[in-house]
Amino acid sequence: MTDRTDEPLLLTPGPLTTSRTTKEVMLRDWGSRDGEFIAMNARVRDHLVELAGGAETHTAILLQGAGTFAVEAMIGTLVPRQGKLLILINGAYGRRMAQLSKVIGRTYVTLETPEDTPPDPAAVAAVLAADPAVTHVAMVYCETTSGLLNPLAEVAVVVAAAGRRLLIDAMSAFGALPCDAREIRYDALVSSFNKCLEGVPGAAFVICRRAALEAAAGNAHSVVLDLHDQWVFMERAGQWRFTAPTHVIAAFDRALAEHAAEGGIAGRGARYRRNCQVLIAGMRAMGFRTLLPDALQAPIIVTFHIPSDPRFAFEEFYDRLRRRGYVIYPGKVTAADTFRIGCIGRLSEADMRGALTAIRGVLDEMGVRVPVAAVAASSL
Amino acid sequence: MTDRTDEPLLLTPGPLTTSRTTKEVMLRDWGSRDGEFIAMNARVRDHLVELAGGAETHTAILLQGAGTFAVEAMIGTLVPRQGKLLILINGAYGRRMAQLSKVIGRTYVTLETPEDTPPDPAAVAAVLAADPAVTHVAMVYCETTSGLLNPLAEVAVVVAAAGRRLLIDAMSAFGALPCDAREIRYDALVSSFNKCLEGVPGAAFVICRRAALEAAAGNAHSVVLDLHDQWVFMERAGQWRFTAPTHVIAAFDRALAEHAAEGGIAGRGARYRRNCQVLIAGMRAMGFRTLLPDALQAPIIVTFHIPSDPRFAFEEFYDRLRRRGYVIYPGKVTAADTFRIGCIGRLSEADMRGALTAIRGVLDEMGVRVPVAAVAASSL
Numbered sequence: 001m002t003d004r005t006d007e008p009l010l011l012t013p014g015p016l017t018t019s020r021t022t023k024e025v026m027l028r029d030w031g032s033r034d035g036e037f038i039a040m041n042a043r044v045r046d047h048l049v050e051l052a053g054g055a056e057t058h059t060a061i062l063l064q065g066a067g068t069f070a071v072e073a074m075i076g077t078l079v080p081r082q083g084k085l086l087i088l089i090n091g092a093y094g095r096r097m098a099q100l101s102k103v104i105g106r107t108y109v110t111l112e113t114p115e116d117t118p119p120d121p122a123a124v125a126a127v128l129a130a131d132p133a134v135t136h137v138a139m140v141y142c143e144t145t146s147g148l149l150n151p152l153a154e155v156a157v158v159v160a161a162a163g164r165r166l167l168i169d170a171m172s173a174f175g176a177l178p179c180d181a182r183e184i185r186y187d188a189l190v191s192s193f194n195k196c197l198e199g200v201p202g203a204a205f206v207i208c209r210r211a212a213l214e215a216a217a218g219n220a221h222s223v224v225l226d227l228h229d230q231w232v233f234m235e236r237a238g239q240w241r242f243t244a245p246t247h248v249i250a251a252f253d254r255a256l257a258e259h260a261a262e263g264g265i266a267g268r269g270a271r272y273r274r275n276c277q278v279l280i281a282g283m284r285a286m287g288f289r290t291l292l293p294d295a296l297q298a299p300i301i302v303t304f305h306i307p308s309d310p311r312f313a314f315e316e317f318y319d320r321l322r323r324r325g326y327v328i329y330p331g332k333v334t335a336a337d338t339f340r341i342g343c344i345g346r347l348s349e350a351d352m353r354g355a356l357t358a359i360r361g362v363l364d365e366m367g368v369r370v371p372v373a374a375v376a377a378s379s380l
Numbered sequence: 381m382t383d384r385t386d387e388p389l390l391l392t393p394g395p396l397t398t399s400r401t402t403k404e405v406m407l408r409d410w411g412s413r414d415g416e417f418i419a420m421n422a423r424v425r426d427h428l429v430e431l432a433g434g435a436e437t438h439t440a441i442l443l444q445g446a447g448t449f450a451v452e453a454m455i456g457t458l459v460p461r462q463g464k465l466l467i468l469i470n471g472a473y474g475r476r477m478a479q480l481s482k483v484i485g486r487t488y489v490t491l492e493t494p495e496d497t498p499p500d501p502a503a504v505a506a507v508l509a510a511d512p513a514v515t516h517v518a519m520v521y522c523e524t525t526s527g528l529l530n531p532l533a534e535v536a537v538v539v540a541a542a543g544r545r546l547l548i549d550a551m552s553a554f555g556a557l558p559c560d561a562r563e564i565r566y567d568a569l570v571s572s573f574n575k576c577l578e579g580v581p582g583a584a585f586v587i588c589r590r591a592a593l594e595a596a597a598g599n600a601h602s603v604v605l606d607l608h609d610q611w612v613f614m615e616r617a618g619q620w621r622f623t624a625p626t627h628v629i630a631a632f633d634r635a636l637a638e639h640a641a642e643g644g645i646a647g648r649g650a651r652y653r654r655n656c657q658v659l660i661a662g663m664r665a666m667g668f669r670t671l672l673p674d675a676l677q678a679p680i681i682v683t684f685h686i687p688s689d690p691r692f693a694f695e696e697f698y699d700r701l702r703r704r705g706y707v708i709y710p711g712k713v714t715a716a717d718t719f720r721i722g723c724i725g726r727l728s729e730a731d732m733r734g735a736l737t738a739i740r741g742v743l744d745e746m747g748v749r750v751p752v753a754a755v756a757a758s759s760l
Contacts, residue, residue, distance in 0.1 A: 007408045015626045017409050026406045026580075026627065028387045029397050031707040064582070065444040066622035069604045076602075096603075103603045194623065200406075202444070202582040202625035222456075222602050223476075223483045224449045242446035243574065245582035245628065246395045247406065327411040 008322060009351055012329045013144040013172055013301050014194050015201045016345030022199065022255045026247040037246060038238040040253050045234075047256045051265060052189065052207040053180035059213065061206045061231045064224075064245055067171045067192035070204035072100045073225035074167055074188050075138065077216050078208070079106045083135040086111060086127055086164075088119045088155070091145030092332055093169055097138050104221045109134070115146050115333045116292055121154040128162040136165045136187070141173040142298040145332045146291055147340065149177075149298035153184050160185040165212065171195055172300045174207075175259060176269040176344065187212040193248060196268060196300070196344055199255040202248035273299040275343035275352045282356035283341075286363065287370030291338055300344055301329070306337040307370045314339055317362060324358040388702060389731055392709045393524040393552055393681050394574050395581045396725030398635065402579065405634045406627040417626060418618040420633050425614075427636045431645060432569065432587040433560035439593065441586045441611045444604075444625055447551045447572035450584035452480045453605035454547055454568050455518065457596050458588070459486045463515040466491060466507055466544075468499045468535070471525030472712055473549055477518050484601045489514070495526050495713045496672055501534040508542040516545045516567070521553040522678040525712045526671055527720065529557075529678035533564050540565040545592065551575055552680045554587075555639060556649040556724065567592040573628060576648060576680070576724055579635040582628035653679040655723035655732045662736035663721075666743065667750030671718055680724055681709070686717040687750045694719055697742060704738040 010017045030037040041062070048060035063070045075097065079085050085108040087097050094112075101108040111127055113119050119139070128134055137159045141152050152168065159166045166186040170179050175196035179189055189207045193199035206227055213231055220226035224242060233241040262268050276299035280290060283304060291303035306312060314330060317339075321328055331338030341355070363370065390397045410417040421442070428440035443450045455477065459465050465488040467477050474492075481488040491507055493499050499519070508514055517539045521532050532548065539546045546566040550559050555576035559569055569587045573579035586607055593611055600606035604622065613621040642648050656679035660670060663684060671683035686692060694710060697719070701708055711718030721735070743750065 008411065008414075010409055010411050012411055012413075014623055015409060015412055020407070023407050023409075023627070027400070027403050029390055029395060029403075029580075031388065031390050031392055032395055033392075033709070034388075034702070034707065064446050064449065065604065066620075066624075068622040069444065072602060072604050100603050103606075104601065192623065200409075200625075200627045201623050202628050221484065222452060222605065223480050224445065224452050224605070225602065226483075240446075242448040243394055243572070243581050244446075245580075245625070247403070247580045247631075248582050248625065248628065251627075322414070327414065329413070 008325045008327045009347060009355070010327045010345055011342045011347065011355055012327060013340070013342050014192070016194065016198070016342065017347060018198050018200055018255065019258060019346045022251050022258065025250045025254045030246040030250065032239055032244050032246065040249060041234065041238060044249065044253050044256060048205055048207060051175065053182045054207055057209055058181050058207050059210050059231060061208055061227050061234070062240065063204050063206065063227070063230060064242065065204065066201070067190065067204045068096065069225065070190045070192070070206050071097060071169055072104065073227050074190050074206050075100055075106060076104050076221045076225055077219050077227040078167060078188055078212055079136050080219050081105070084108065084133045086134045086137045088124065088137070088139040088150070090117060090119065090148065090150070091115050091140065091143035093140045093143055093145060093171070097169065115335060116148065116296070118148065118150050118296065119155065121151060121158045124155055125158045125162065128159070128164055134164060136167055138167040138169070141168055141170040141177065141179065142300050144172045144301050147298055147301045147303050148292055148296050152179070156184045156186060172344070173298070175265060176272050176300070177298065178265060181207070193252045196272070197252070197255055197259055198346060199252035200248055202245045203252070269299065272343050274349050275299070275347055276302060278349050278352040279341060279343060279356070282353070285372070286360060287372040291333060291336060301340050301342040303331060303333060303338045303340050306339060307368060309368045309370065311366055312368045316366060320362040320365060321358055324361065326355045326358050388705045388707045389727060389735070390707045390725055391722045391727065391735055392707060393720070393722050394572070396574065396578070396722065397727060398578050398580055399638060399726045402631050402635045402638065405630045410626040410630065412619055412624050412626065420629060421614065421618060424629065424633050424636060428585055428587060431555065433562045434587055437589055438561050438587050439590050439611060441588055441607050441614070442620065443584050443586065443607070443610060444622065445584065446581070447570065447584045448476065449605065450570045450586050451477060451549055452484065453607050454570050454586050455480055455486060456484050456601045456605055457599050457607040458547060458568055458592055459516050460599050461485070464488065464513045466514045466517045468504065468517070468519040468530070470497060470499065470528065470530070471495050471520065471523035473520045473523055473525060473551070477549065495715060496528065496676070498528065498530050498676065499535065501531060501538045504535055505538045505542065508539070508544055514544060516547055518547040518549070521548055521550040521557065521559065522680050524552045524681050527678055527681045527683050528672055528676050532559070536564045536566060552724070553678065555645060556652050556680070557678065558645060561587070573632045576652070577632070577635055577639055578726060579632035580628055582625045583632070649679065651728070652723050654729050655679070655727055656682060658729050658732040659721060659723060659736070662733070665752070666740060667752040671713060671716060681720050681722040683711060683713060683718045683720050686719060687748060689748045689750065691746055692748045696746060700742040700745060701738055704741065706735045706738050
């Protein structure tokens with residue numbers, strides 16, 4: 001996994017580092033009516049449904065654009081104009097679903113917890129019991145704002161028991177963490193080509209219960225974001241409704257094959273967990289503190305507190321690491337000064353150790369001292 | 381331009397054939413906060429504004445997704461909810477603007493002419509005089525349904541004289557046909573990375589009058605399609621508001637450099653005109669008839685009538701040409717049985733002659749006889 005020479009490793013929530021072989025398939029052009037391309041679309045869709053455990057119940061809809069395009073499309077298509085959405089919020093991506101719902105004119109209420117606190121499934125049950133108008137519940141599986149893993153399975157049980165429908169933003173989770181539709185009841189789940197499945201950015205997808213989609217004709221607030229019409233067209237023609245990002249799709253087809261070769265969700269998740277363990281252990285050994293306790297930490301991206309030493313300036317830290325070949329990410333939580341380091345993409349344990357060595361070197365260059373507190377070893 | 385071996389040439393309206401060098405820049409990954417990537421975005425935007433002759437007045441907004449995403453974004457952002465749109469229609473892309481307006485809740489009227497007939501600027505003037513509620517006029521520059529070139533400059537004069545604002549779908553024209561904002565008054569113009577500028581598909585752009593954009597805050601029906609917010613964010617951060625299709629953008633940056641090296645709009649347009657002349661002359665010599673008279677034909681894509689010989693079956697014709705390395709396109713006009721051959725993308729006169737030879741061979745294989753009528757030579 002060290003097949004890059006002139007480019008840095010991306011330890012970010014995306015765009016992230018992809019394999020050379022994934023990128024190489026972009027060296028040709030495909031016609032959108034071409035049999036080979038049509039077969040590729042079908043293969044990608046079948047693979048996604050298989051990963052979601054949804055062969056009996058769900059379908060996969062591919063959508064041009066960034067992941068947020070698919071989140072807006074999911075809410076706009078699946079929540080009827082007379083529906084009402086309960087949005088669980090503990091970070092920027094939960095807040096974004098509220099913003100999307102407001103702009104596109106869907107009624108919603110929120111249940112918000114602090115950015116380091118998962119929602120309590122009992123509290124969700126209480127809101128649903130008290131507000132029979134709520135038809136759908138939306139939640140983020142892994143909140144990359146903090147790196148927190150939300151209790152998807154537990155919330156899904158509560159939502160199903162109350163007879164409501166669940167919509168999941170699984171952007172940075174799908175492909176590495178379990179979201180099996182046979183175990184977790186949901187109507188729709190969104191993710192992107194360029195997160196744990198390690199394609200290149202440019203498109204996203206929605207795994208959607210077919211019955212819910214069939215009932216959603218005419219709901220959407222937009223033509224291009226209408227998942228029902230996108231689905232009907234692709235089912236009929238095997239092609240995309242509007243010009244397909246052919247190179248991005250071909251790269252994703254290859255990335256899915258590499259995901260399978262790595263052992264699918266279990267294999268990919270195991271590598272990310274090792275990356276995360278190595279990262280957290282190494283950072284703690286240098287004195288850094290994680291925002292989250294290990295029990296809430298998803299193996300996707302880790303938020304660290306900015307050291308108290310005034311010689312630590314994030315932009316300088318970022319630039320110096322960049323020059324050593326590692327790109328990290330600024331913090332996003334509102335309540336603390338932090339930065340983030342991602343564990344996903346084409347990164348190995350050796351890459352994480354390389355990043356740790358670079359961080360050690362940069363701290364020394366900057367003269368930053370991080371007092372090592374007595375912290376527990378990672379138990380992830 | 382014959383650097384492909386195992387892939388066909390795409391004689392289509394897109395996705396189309398791009399240069400090897402354009403695709404090769406996709407062999408690396410970029411972080412979205414990276415200085416190099418931020419500089420690339422700025423360079424691309426400046427280049428587009430320059431091509432549009434809009435340095436004094438306009439800005440370029442990049443948007444994830446297919447071209448239609450940008451058309452919907454243009455209408456949704458720039459036509460206020462109390463506005464009214466006049467849409468000039470003579471093909472599928474004009475009709476699509478009406479469909480978009482209807483779904484997103486913008487009031488509109490249409491002025492429709494047959495698919496082989498451009499709108500009469502005097503008729504546009506009459507509608508505007510009779511309906512003072514109309515605030516905006518939308519038109520398609522080159523209707524790829526037929527290949528017809530609409531009278532953009534003439535309509536623009538009429539719209540400006542009536543004090544209304546012009547929105548242009550220049551999808552398959554920008555980069556090869558003139559759309560200079562100093563000569564043609566418009567508020568916004570949409571095109572795609574993957575048409576005459578010969579990038580790969582996956583994103584589009586809107587050239588927009590800055591004053592119109594500043595007045596458009598809060599208009600949009602969608603978060604992801606809000607051009608005002610996309611613009612404000614990119615101006616402030618130099619980054620895309622939602623995950624950028626980094627590889628697609630890098631390829632476009634390279635494609636723009638190759639466009640400049642070819643002589644910009646004049647050079648690119650001249651190559652396409654030669655391609656078109658060679659194609660039409662060669663097809664007429666084999667007895668094919670074009671849908672349009674030469675005076676209405678844009679040098680982008682040409683619609684031919686299906687030969688009357690019953691041995692001509694389009695799907696077989698398509699498949700046989702495909703096996704010889706040339707991908708063509710089905711017809712789209714409603715009033716006649718036709719097929720289309722594109723002149724755009726990384727295609728040379730020699731490629732067009734190769735396509736003609738292949739067509740001759742396929743007709744002979746199929747036993748199709750096309751009687752050569754006494755047709756005038758192309759005067760394009």
